Amino acid sequence: MxxxxxxxxxxxxxxxxxxxxxxxxxxxxxxxxxxxxxxxxxxxxxxxxxxxxxxxxxxxxxxxxxxxxxxxxxxxxxxxxxxxxxxxxxxxxxxxxxxxxxxxxxxxxxxxxxxxxxxxxxxxxxxxxxxxxxxxxxxxxxxxxxxxxxxxxxxxxxxxAPMKHILRDLPPDDHRMVMAHLDRHDPQALGHALEAKGLGDRTELLLALSECREIDEVFEIAGDVPERPRIEETFTILDSQGIRYRPNFGIARGxxxxxxxxxxxxxxxxxxxxxxxxxxxxxxxxxxxxxxxxxxxxxxxxxxxxxxxGDFPLEYEPVVGVVCTPEARTRALEIARAFRKTGIRTEVDLMQRSLSAQLSHAARTADYAVVVGQRECEAGTVTLKNLHTGEQRETTLDDAVAEVMRFGRC
RNA sequence: GCCAGGGUGGGGUAGUUGGUUAUCCUAAGGGACUGUGGAUCCCUCGACCCGGGUUCGAAUCUCGGCCCUGGCCCCA
Missing domain, CATH: 3.30.930.10 (Bira Bifunctional Protein; Domain 2)
Structure with missing residues (x-):
């Protein structure tokens, strides 16, 4: 396949x-x-x-x-x-x-x-x-x-900004490497990398920065960061609006x-x-x-x-199956059209099934069956069957549509 | 690219120390039933992931590939 x-x-x-x-x-x-x-x-x-x-x-x-x-x-x-x-x-x-x-x-x-x-x-x-x-x-x-x-x-x-400030002596190309180590929570690799650049003293600062959860501490660690007012203003706005978040100045990945x-x-x-x-x-x-x-x-x-x-239940909407005898097919299509016009999901048999097989199918796939045969055609009515309760009655098309529209609203 | 565990009808499964026509449930289609049901019974449909190897014989053993699930790497 x-x-x-x-x-x-x-x-x-x-x-x-x-x-x-x-x-x-x-x-x-x-x-x-x-x-x-x-x-x-x-x-x-x-x-x-x-x-x-x-x-x-x-x-x-x-x-x-x-x-x-x-x-x-x-x-x-x-x-x-x-x-x-x-x-x-x-x-x-x-x-x-x-x-x-x-x-x-x-x-x-x-x-x-x-x-x-x-x-x-x-x-x-x-x-x-x-x-x-x-x-x-x-x-x-x-x-x-x-x-x-x-x-x-x-x-x-x-x-x-705070991280870049700590790394300001390093060429920008090296920032990426440092950030990658930080992101992987690999202090040893980070230490070795900075050591090789002659900046071993920055390791502690960077680790402290990525652990830090208080904004004030960020600037104690990183020093005089020019962007400080802008950063503080952003966080103040978030706090004023009750946004729940965690300050994280170790974000670096990609x-x-x-x-x-x-x-x-x-x-x-x-x-x-x-x-x-x-x-x-x-x-x-x-x-x-x-x-x-x-x-x-x-x-x-x-x-x-x-x-x-995950999965959650969807709002349920009623389904109507129109069940008809062969001679009532045209009427059945008119009835289906009337239901659809009000937004109701309506299905008709496409497989030339017997009336009993149509009903059997409707019982599995629909909430209501609307049965229409020669009798209903001549009387100008439809038979509306509630497939959950088994109750059925012969009534007008408008009334049948109205009842289905009431479904699930009680 | 790497690692682990998997792959049997549409879905879920039994069978794997190699051995007849591959098990069961379910779904789907039809019928018993030509104006009334989801039950029941009957029928139909439909699978060993692919390819090579070992063997008289492979769903079963072996190798390679593909795919699935999760993890590593990566993540704009």
């Missing part, structure tokens, strides 16, 4: 309805904050992503050549596309720009729990606002979004292009892949030929949210 490609999934209707429900909640939250949805191409020039993230990421992407020899790739993320779009068409729009997106992305990686080769991200980008409140708004929106989706999560908020505030969220009930959200401030527009607009955004790992939430 033909298999689906590795790392992809099929979604049956029950799961699809759950996904759509959560997706719609996220859209609604973003809309309430003024973030309107945009859509960018599923594939882009390879260059867009290598400019942003470097040549190494090619091996993690679905890269292909089109019939004209263009180097293209399925998008591995959406931020680069949104910023390209901003440079292409958004520069004249009034600032700040608030956009959101929901899109599938593709990465050629080894699948595991919560990690797939096709996966969905919900994200927002705030472009053109460079203030503490802008940073805080994006975090508060992330918090609102996660709460509204129903997932349990821990929110970590940090800023890269955040090459972030410039200041960074934040992440984790779902405690997931496995190795438990990060469900990541974001921060960055500057990308100039890379794609635009101005040096300050930006701030985040992306939610939608599939991980769904894994973390």
């Amino acid at each position: 033909l298999q689906k490609p590795r790392g992809t999934r099929d979604f049956l209707p029950d799961e699809m309805e759950r996904r759509r429900l959560i997706e719609e909640r996220m859209r609604a939250v973003a809309r309430r904050w003024g973030y309107r949805e945009v859509c960018t191409p599923n594939f882009e020039y390879l260059e867009l992503f290598t400019m942003k993230s470097g040549e190494e990421i090619i091996q993690e992407m679905y890269v292909f050549e089109d019939k004209s020899g263009r180097q293209l790739t399925l998008r591995p993320e959406v931020t680069a596309s949104v910023l390209r779009m901003y440079v292409n068409e958004g520069r004249v729009l009034p600032k700040p720009i608030r956009w959101c997106y929901f899109a599938d992305c593709f990465r050629y990686e080894r699948p595991q729990k919560g990690r797939y080769r096709q996966f969905w991200q919900f994200g927002v980008e705030l472009i053109g606002a460079d203030t503490a409140l802008a940073d805080a708004e994006v975090i508060m929106l992330a918090d609102d979004l996660l709460h509204t989706s129903g997932v349990e999560f821990d929110l970590h908020v940090g800023h890269l 955040l090459d292009y972030y410039t200041g505030m960074v934040f992440e969220a984790f779902a405690p009930n997931l496995g190795a892949e438990n990060q469900i959200l990541g974001g921060g401030t960055y500057r990308l527009a100039y890379l794609f030929g635009g101005d040096d607009a300050a930006s701030c955004g985040f992306a939610v790992g939608f599939d991980r949210i769904m894994v973390s939430i």
Whole structure:
């Protein structure tokens, strides 16, 4: 049998309805904050992503050549596309720009729990606002979004400035290496690496910084960080609005292009892949030929949210099965149309089943059967049967529709 | 790319010291029943992941691959 490609999934209707429900909640939250949805191409020039993230990421992407020899790739993320779009068409729009997106992305990686080769991200980008409140708004929106989706999560908020301040003697290329060791909670490797650079005295500071949970202590450790007022203002805003988060100035993983505030969220009930959200401030527009607009955004790992939430019951809507004899087929289709017009899910037999077989099928798949044969056709009525109670009565079509609409409201 | 455990009808399973026609449940389609049910009975459909090797004989042993689950690495 033909298999689906590795790392992809099929979604049956029950799961699809759950996904759509959560997706719609996220859209609604973003809309309430003024973030309107945009859509960018599923594939882009390879260059867009290598400019942003470097040549190494090619091996993690679905890269292909089109019939004209263009180097293209399925998008591995959406931020680069949104910023390209901003440079292409958004520069004249009034600032700040608030956009959101929901899109599938593709990465050629080894699948595991919560990690797939096709996966969905919900994200927002705030472009053109460079203030503490802008940073805080994006975090508060992330918090609102996660709460509204129903997932349990821990929110970590940090800023890269204190760490960069401690490492200010090091060339930027070395920052990455140091951050990688820090992120892996590998103090020995970190110590050795700094020792080799003649900065062994910084090891203690960095470790203390990543352990630190109080903002005041951050500056005792890191010293006179120029960004201190901005950082404090952001945290003050979050506190004033009752946002629950953990200050974490050790956040460093894979955040090459972030410039200041960074934040992440984790779902405690997931496995190795438990990060469900990541974001921060960055500057990308100039890379794609635009101005040096300050930006701030985040992306939610939608599939991980769904894994973390697990199955939940969907709101139930009544289903009607129209059961008819062959001579009543035209009337049956009219009846089905009348039910559908009021929004009721209505199904008719397509398999030329006997009346008894139609009813038997309806009993498994519907809440009501509407039986129509020659008798009802001549009398201008329908027989409405409640398949849960077994009660049935002959009545008018309008009355039958009205009864089904009352279903589940008592 | 690496490690561990797996792969038997659509779903769930039995069978693996090699041995007849591969077990059972369920789902799906039909019938018993041409104007009334989910029960019951009957029928139908449908599987040993793929390929090589060992053997008289492989679902079973062996090697390689693919895929699944989880972990490592990575995580824009």
